[in-house]
Amino acid sequence: MISRLDPYEEAKKQLRVTSSILGLSEEEYEALATPERIVQVKVPVIMRDGKVKHFVGWRVQHNSALGPYKGGVRYSSETNLSEVMALAMWMTWKNSLAGLPYGGAKGGIQVDPFKLNQLELMQISKNYFSAITPFVGVDLDIPAPDVNTNPQTMAWFLEAYEERTGRMELGVVTGKPVELGGLNTRIYSTGLGVATIAEAAAKKLWGGIEGRTVAIQGFGNVGYYTAKFLAERGAKVVAISDIKGGIYSSKGFDPEKVKEFITKQGSGFVIDYQNVERRIANEELLTLDVDILVPAAVENVITPELGPKIRAKLIVEGANGPTSPEAEEILVKKGVVIVPDILANSGGVIMSHIEWVNNRMGGWITEDEAKAKLIQKMTDSFNAVWEFWEKRLGGLGGAYSMRAAAQAIAVDRVVRAMKLKGLI
Ligand code: GLU
Numbered sequence: 001m002i003s004r005l006d007p008y009e010e011a012k013k014q015l016r017v018t019s020s021i022l023g024l025s026e027e028e029y030e031a032l033a034t035p036e037r038i039v040q041v042k043v044p045v046i047m048r049d050g051k052v053k054h055f056v057g058w059r060v061q062h063n064s065a066l067g068p069y070k071g072g073v074r075y076s077s078e079t080n081l082s083e084v085m086a087l088a089m090w091m092t093w094k095n096s097l098a099g100l101p102y103g104g105a106k107g108g109i110q111v112d113p114f115k116l117n118q119l120e121l122m123q124i125s126k127n128y129f130s131a132i133t134p135f136v137g138v139d140l141d142i143p144a145p146d147v148n149t150n151p152q153t154m155a156w157f158l159e160a161y162e163e164r165t166g167r168m169e170l171g172v173v174t175g176k177p178v179e180l181g182g183l184n185t186r187i188y189s190t191g192l193g194v195a196t197i198a199e200a201a202a203k204k205l206w207g208g209i210e211g212r213t214v215a216i217q218g219f220g221n222v223g224y225y226t227a228k229f230l231a232e233r234g235a236k237v238v239a240i241s242d243i244k245g246g247i248y249s250s251k252g253f254d255p256e257k258v259k260e261f262i263t264k265q266g267s268g269f270v271i272d273y274q275n276v277e278r279r280i281a282n283e284e285l286l287t288l289d290v291d292i293l294v295p296a297a298v299e300n301v302i303t304p305e306l307g308p309k310i311r312a313k314l315i316v317e318g319a320n321g322p323t324s325p326e327a328e329e330i331l332v333k334k335g336v337v338i339v340p341d342i343l344a345n346s347g348g349v350i351m352s353h354i355e356w357v358n359n360r361m362g363g364w365i366t367e368d369e370a371k372a373k374l375i376q377k378m379t380d381s382f383n384a385v386w387e388f389w390e391k392r393l394g395g396l397g398g399a400y401s402m403r404a405a406a407q408a409i410a411v412d413r414v415v416r417a418m419k420l421k422g423l424i
Pocket residue numbers: 070071072073094142143144145146147174175320345346348349350352
């Protein structure tokens with residue numbers, strides 16, 4: 001059984017480490033830890049039986065020192081305020097590390113979206129966005145997809161905003177369908193970024209990624225595209241799992257075939273896939289003897305109990321916050337390299353920024369240009385973090401994880417902006 005730790009407490013523990021590296025005061029730490037605004041909304045939906053049901057949603061705006069708030073919105077029955085607060089803080093660091101002119105925010109609705117039909121989903125999306133409309137805007141806060149939301153959700157968000165304000169601001173949400181100002185690169189950009197970063201790390205560790213074995217936990221948007229791009233780069237994806245369990249093949253899977261199969265199955269899960277050596281539980285996937293582990297589902301799956309059992313040498317965090325700080329300490333001592341979420345999965349928000357710029361200019365960009373920009377930015381970020389980690393924190397074999405380096409660069413930029421504005 002996977003234990004659920006309190007994500008905001010975990011995020012604050014990470015910030016403590018960063019504060020001590022940067023020599024920040026207690027007041028500065030508090031100013032960085034505390035969100036600027038928390039909006040809670042009640043979202044009514046007329047259900048198929050005609051009864052009105054109310055759901056609770058949040059938008060947490062963590063920090064705007066660097067620019068308008070930016071971050072996704074997730075739909076999940078497990079979502080709670082603490083989780084959204086942690087995710088909002090991580091967005092601040094992610095956007096800062098990538099050098100984007102954005103602060104950090106996150107939204108969530110406590111709902112199991114798989115239990116809603118299309119009409120109910122449309123209502124919950126429009127009513128949620130309508131409720132948070134006073135707090136969002138192209139220069140204020142720009143939501144985007146996250147767990148269980150997609151371009152269709154963004155189209156409903158956009159329509160609710162236009163309906164309520166009477167203004168057509170395409171840049172108020174990103175990750176939109178192509179017909180509404182989205183980019184066709186956005187759907188796969190997080191996965192492309194994770195694969196780019198995994199390859200860069202594999203080059204440092206082994207000289208390349210060819211033939212390296214990979215286990216992927218989560219087969220949603222991030223997990224699937226990461227698997228696809230890693231397989232294209234010559235890595236061997238030997239294990240894949242989703243919420244119901246996983247599959248293993250020592251020969252490696254063709255992720256596109258697995259995806260095609262489970263899509264055809266309707267609500268199919270990877271355990272239904274036929275061409276497998278054996279079926280495995282989620283926990284077994286995390287502890288497989290592979291070169292690279294990509295947690296691409298939710299936070300806190302690599303718990304302190306699991307830490308000692310992990311056998312991968314490289315962990316690339318596709319999900320946000322998958323490794324608990326205690327587990328990370330154990331893994332660092334074991335010499336495992338963890339490429340942190342705020343670096344590894346920043347491809348999504350980087351592409352969001354390209355989309356937002358494009359919308360504001362009323363311009364256009366080709367798929368190749370957008371992809372090249374993404375890969376360049378992520379490679380530069382990786383190199384900057386690796387260099388800081390090696391030169392300032394002892395690198396591999398030292399006492400600090402790569403997250404400490406990434407967060408130090410990110411938090412330092414936010415601190416400098418806050419100082420310039422007289423906020424600390
Ligand atoms: N939800 C994604 C993330 O966690 C993307 C956010 C965005 O594009 O604003 O980074």
